[in-house]
Amino acid sequence: MTAAQLSQPLRLRRAAPMRTRARFADLYxxxxxxxxxxxxxxxxxxxxxxxxxxxxxxxxxxxxxxxxGPSGPIDPNHAAFDGPSWIPSMIGVAMIGALALVxxxxxxxxxxxLVAIPERRRVVVAxxxxxxxxxxxxALVAAVGGLLxxxxxxxxxxxxxxxxxxxxxxxxxxxxxxxxxxxxxxxALGALLRHAAATGFAVCAVLGFGPxxxxxxxxxxxxxxxxxxxxxxxxxxxxxxxxxxxxMTAGEACLILAAWALASIVVTxxxxxxxxx
Amino acid sequence: MxxxxxxxxxxxxxxxxxxxxxxxxxxQVTGFLGPxxxxxxxxxxxILGLNAPTSxxxxxxxxxxxxxxxxxxxxxALLDAGDVHRGRSAQxxxxxxxxxxxxxxxxxxxxxxxxxxxxxxxxxxxxFSLGMRQRLGLACALLGDPxxxxxxxxxxxxxxxxxxxxRALFRRLxxxxxxxxxxxxxxxxxxxxxDHLIVVGGGRLIADEPLSEFAARASRPTVTVRSEDSxxxxxxxxxxxxxxxxxxxxxxxVAKLSTSQIGEVAxxxxxxxxxxxVTSGALEEAFMELTASSVVHRAAES
Numbered sequence: 001m002t003a004a005q006l007s008q009p010l011r012l013r014r015a016a017p018m019r020t021r022a023r024f025a026d027l028y029x030x031x032x033x034x035x036x037x038x039x040x041x042x043x044x045x046x047x048x049x050x051x052x053x054x055x056x057x058x059x060x061x062x063x064x065x066x067x068x069g070p071s072g073p074i075d076p077n078h079a080a081f082d083g084p085s086w087i088p089s090m091i092g093v094a095m096i097g098a099l100a101l102v103x104x105x106x107x108x109x110x111x112x113x114l115v116a117i118p119e120r121r122r123v124v125v126a127x128x129x130x131x132x133x134x135x136x137x138x139a140l141v142a143a144v145g146g147l148l149x150x151x152x153x154x155x156x157x158x159x160x161x162x163x164x165x166x167x168x169x170x171x172x173x174x175x176x177x178x179x180x181x182x183x184x185x186x187x188a189l190g191a192l193l194r195h196a197a198a199t200g201f202a203v204c205a206v207l208g209f210g211p212x213x214x215x216x217x218x219x220x221x222x223x224x225x226x227x228x229x230x231x232x233x234x235x236x237x238x239x240x241x242x243x244x245x246x247x248m249t250a251g252e253a254c255l256i257l258a259a260w261a262l263a264s265i266v267v268t269x270x271x272x273x274x275x276x277x
Numbered sequence: 278m279x280x281x282x283x284x285x286x287x288x289x290x291x292x293x294x295x296x297x298x299x300x301x302x303x304x305q306v307t308g309f310l311g312p313x314x315x316x317x318x319x320x321x322x323x324i325l326g327l328n329a330p331t332s333x334x335x336x337x338x339x340x341x342x343x344x345x346x347x348x349x350x351x352x353x354a355l356l357d358a359g360d361v362h363r364g365r366s367a368q369x370x371x372x373x374x375x376x377x378x379x380x381x382x383x384x385x386x387x388x389x390x391x392x393x394x395x396x397x398x399x400x401x402x403x404x405f406s407l408g409m410r411q412r413l414g415l416a417c418a419l420l421g422d423p424x425x426x427x428x429x430x431x432x433x434x435x436x437x438x439x440x441x442x443x444r445a446l447f448r449r450l451x452x453x454x455x456x457x458x459x460x461x462x463x464x465x466x467x468x469x470x471x472d473h474l475i476v477v478g479g480g481r482l483i484a485d486e487p488l489s490e491f492a493a494r495a496s497r498p499t500v501t502v503r504s505e506d507s508x509x510x511x512x513x514x515x516x517x518x519x520x521x522x523x524x525x526x527x528x529x530x531v532a533k534l535s536t537s538q539i540g541e542v543a544x545x546x547x548x549x550x551x552x553x554x555v556t557s558g559a560l561e562e563a564f565m566e567l568t569a570s571s572v573v574h575r576a577a578e579s
Contacts, residue, residue, distance in 0.1 A: 020345075020346050020347070022346050022347045022379065026376055026378070027377055029376045030373045030374070030376040031373075034365070034369075037364075037370075038362070103362055104362070107360065107362045108357055108359050108360035108361075109362045110360075111322075112417065113377075114325075114327060114348075115349075115354045115356075116347070116377050117346075117348060117378070118345045118347075276322070276327065276329060277322075277327050277328075
């Protein structure tokens with residue numbers, strides 16, 4: 001701020017790149033910095049993992065709510081991938097996705113971001129890629145950790161206490177898919193609503209009390225509605241056909257999850273592209 | 278170079294910006310002036326591709342800004358000091374921006390040092406004062422060493438030392454051949470900073486001219502002239518369209534003529550002039566008169 005400082009020219013070296021188009025790796029890295037420089041990210045993801053592990057452990061050890069397998073003891077897959085136990089994690093990562101968009105709009109940061117990268121759709125794709133990869137890693141930790149914990153704490157003799165048995169692999173894969181889907185859904189809701197409280201309510205409605213209120217065991221309409229929810233698609237895959245949501249095939253469940261992810265990215269991109277910020 | 282051609286923005290029935298046409302040239306500081314609600318910020322947002330114009334075009338160096346893949350090497354902008362996430366550190370905020378445009382990491386340290394925020398770099402922006410946030414916004418604008426700079430009310434919240442620093446910065450950027458557009462609702466701010474003024478009121482263009490010409494628009498006397506022959510000078514200035522009043526002691530006050538016009542008239546009539554000075558407050562006066570009439574005009578129209 002002194003005269004001496006002012007006299008120093010603030011020129012970029014000529015070697016610095018003059019890009020006509022941002023490299024995707026740079027956009028990804030920028031969104032990565034933005035995500036991890038907020039304390040709430042670490043807290044929420046940490047809480048999601050801790051809760052998933054705790055519930056897996058308590059489900060297998062206590063087994064109060066869970067059906068017992070045909071042979072008597074609790075199936076560790078059920079303990080680690082008990083549906084309602086995963087809802088907090090789903091909502092948690094969806095909130096991170098939602099805040100990635102709502103936070104930008106509410107603070108006005110979106111204008112700074114879009115002056116730096118005027119090509120809005122690529123900003124959305126980079127944001128989605130960061131959210132998806134971070135939440136997939138979170139899901140992997142929660143799923144594998146939960147399963148190991150369930151193996152360790154399930155009472156009685158059990159065959160196939162291995163992560164590589166097909167049912168466990170399916171359940172891990174489905175979980176690694178569902179948390180990114182939830183995060184992207186949150187992002188799309190954030191883009192549509194832009195308001196923190198409204199988005200929070202919408203996230204809880206779609207991922208929380210939606211699946212609890214509309215179940216695939218009622219009438220035809222309720223079953224169809226439930227089947228298109230990420231929660232039941234995930235449930236179909238984790239229970240590998242033994243669960244309650246047996247009204248769709250595993251392929252359909254995968255398609256539903258993919259459709260949610262894709263639709264969320266498209267909705268966010270289109271909404272942001274058309275809106276005055 | 279920034280160009281607006283018949284730029285128009287309507288929000289429902291409200292016309293915020295009404296067929297604005299102007300050009301902002303490099304190498305000088307251009308002041309973008311207007312009272313609150315005159316459409317300044319909306320215009321700047323349209324130039325930066327943040328708001329879509331209802332009709333008309335805005336370009337930066339010949340291209341609509343929305344078509345650019347990366348922005349920071351082309352334009353540096355400070356629209357609102359609040360356009361930052363309060364939960365992030367200044368360092369993280371600038372680092373993310375730099376990284377998105379593929380700029381080297383040293384730039385982050387360099388611009389934060391330039392604006393005097395080196396020591397506060399690791400603090401969260403939520404703890405910053407408004408002045409510090411303005412400095413952070415200026416740092417981000419400087420990040421890509423851009424040829425075009427756009428600042429919306431950048432002086433707000435700066436302390437007197439900061440204001441002097443910012444003015445010197447704008448002048449320096451212009452002297453390096455860059456296009457510098459600075460908006461304000463206060464004429465007095467521009468008096469010391471701008472070479473050229475674009476004045477808007479009620480979304481319309483009111484003036485697009487050098488600062489000195491603008492000052493001459495006030496109906497009250499705006500220039501004081503001291504000369505060897507005030508009587509003859511008075512006559513020729515009146516003939517040239519000025520409104521002249523004798524003050525005695527060889528001084529005149531002149532309205533409706535700019536300092537340079539007065540100089541020309543005196544020179545071509547071979548009258549020695551000792552002093553030509555813009556009366557302080559003249560710019561403010563001209564600004565108030567012009568924008569007041571724009572408000573009346575708008576009310577009469579609707």
